[in-house]
Amino acid sequence: MFLLILGVGKTCWGVGFLVEPPETAGLALLTSVRDLQHWAWLWIVAGLVTTGAAFVQVGRDWAGFVAALVPPGVWAVSYLTAAVSGEYARGGFVAVWYLTSHVGVIMWAATVPEHSVPPVPRRARKGKVP
Helix, strand or coil: CHHHHHHHHHHHHHHHHHHCCCCCCCCHHHHCCCCHHHHHHHHHHHHHHHHHHCCCCCCCCHHHHHHHHHHHHHHHHHHHHHHHHCCCCCHHHHHHHHHHHHHHHHHHHHHCCCCCCCCCCCCCCCCCCC
16 A cells, blocks of 8 residues: 555656646756656656556565655755755755655665565365365
8 A cells, every 4th residue: 555655646746747847946966967857757657666566466566665765865865965065055954854754764664564464375276175
């Protein structure tokens, strides 16, 4: 369920960048390569991979957690770079926000055991009663 919620959210966040790009303060590292409408696809693709991973067997959903980490990690690096360079004084705080409320929560969730998932039942052989 966590990956599904996260994936839909990331996809919507990226689509929002396509519909109306946000302010670029603190994102000069990214916008020096491409505009934010191009970077929107990082969020969208990561969101779709994360959403897809929500439907695979627990333990095989690792790609969803990895994909979910990429966009906020990239944004954190950009904001941190902007803070260190003096370009965006608030960048350090925004970077810490991405690293804690996004990256940290995703890394924590990746380690939480799935207690509510019942074990896969063993199939009985024909003619044999378990």
